[in-house]
Amino acid sequence: MDGDEECNFDLWYDNDYPESSTDDVEDGNAVEIITIPDSPIKIKKAEVRQPCPQVPIIIDDSPIKKELPILEKDGDRFDGNPVKPMLFLGKRTLTSDQIISLLFSPDPHMVCSKQPLKVQKNCEFLVDLRHISLEDLRADGNPPYDKYGGFRKKNIRVEKNKDGGYVLSNVSSKVETITRNDQYVLNRIYHTKTFEDENDFHRKIIYVSDHSGNIVNNVALVQYSFEHEEVAFDLQPHGNSKKGRGARGFTRTQPSTLATLKEKCATLGPREAVRQSKASC
Numbered sequence: 001m002d003g004d005e006e007c008n009f010d011l012w013y014d015n016d017y018p019e020s021s022t023d024d025v026e027d028g029n030a031v032e033i034i035t036i037p038d039s040p041i042k043i044k045k046a047e048v049r050q051p052c053p054q055v056p057i058i059i060d061d062s063p064i065k066k067e068l069p070i071l072e073k074d075g076d077r078f079d080g081n082p083v084k085p086m087l088f089l090g091k092r093t094l095t096s097d098q099i100i101s102l103l104f105s106p107d108p109h110m111v112c113s114k115q116p117l118k119v120q121k122n123c124e125f126l127v128d129l130r131h132i133s134l135e136d137l138r139a140d141g142n143p144p145y146d147k148y149g150g151f152r153k154k155n156i157r158v159e160k161n162k163d164g165g166y167v168l169s170n171v172s173s174k175v176e177t178i179t180r181n182d183q184y185v186l187n188r189i190y191h192t193k194t195f196e197d198e199n200d201f202h203r204k205i206i207y208v209s210d211h212s213g214n215i216v217n218n219v220a221l222v223q224y225s226f227e228h229e230e231v232a233f234d235l236q237p238h239g240n241s242k243k244g245r246g247a248r249g250f251t252r253t254q255p256s257t258l259a260t261l262k263e264k265c266a267t268l269g270p271r272e273a274v275r276q277s278k279a280s281c
Helices: 096-104 255-265 270-279
Strands: 011-013 023-026 029-035 041-047 123-128 147-160 166-170 183-193 201-210 219-226
Touching: 096 147, 096 166, 096 183, 096 201, 096 219
Parallel strands: none
Antiparallel strands: 011 041, 023 029, 029 041, 123 219, 147 166, 147 183, 183 201, 201 219
């Protein structure tokens, strides 16, 4: 995490968080409140659930194969940061062919090695999962997404052609488990932040896994888009905060940060553990 970006922790003092609260729900995940002995600080620990029940998938059994297109990329940097290149700026609808082309042949100069945070515009990123895990990717600095659109999977076959490009075809719907080296799963995770004016803000995380469950190229595509026009929106205080409007805005904390904080609390005082965890962000 960049030094100029705010490192938020889900911590509450006794006067901010009800004594009776031991769990919560955030972004579809159960949350446990950990009380540190002899300390007024409470730590919120997220219990990651499986994203969703399986969604029925309709797969075209047609044997027709399609040559994957080459896309022109925009190349702007998010917040001017050279390690956060924007793949595309503006609202786009990418086909499965185009997504596969991007994930199987990612331009290394277009892959983010730091996570873009507080993105509130129509744009797309390729993110290096060696630096940012899929779990951390969901903690993107925005207000919690209040609508979960599901975890959708599609079995596909990807082959190289004689020119070194990729050819995509669908795997028969009769195949429940992929086993071949040329078979993959196209994974999509959907979240939405809803607004009263119906100008909802959508986030889609897309990646491809092989028959062994490994993520192809350790790269994910992250798409942000508004339903209508781009607008800025603010973080709101946590629903359990007693400070009301005076409380700081709440955003989800990355699971890796919570794990680091819990580890440091085992040997350090709570305040020093927080200080060191912030320094490592």
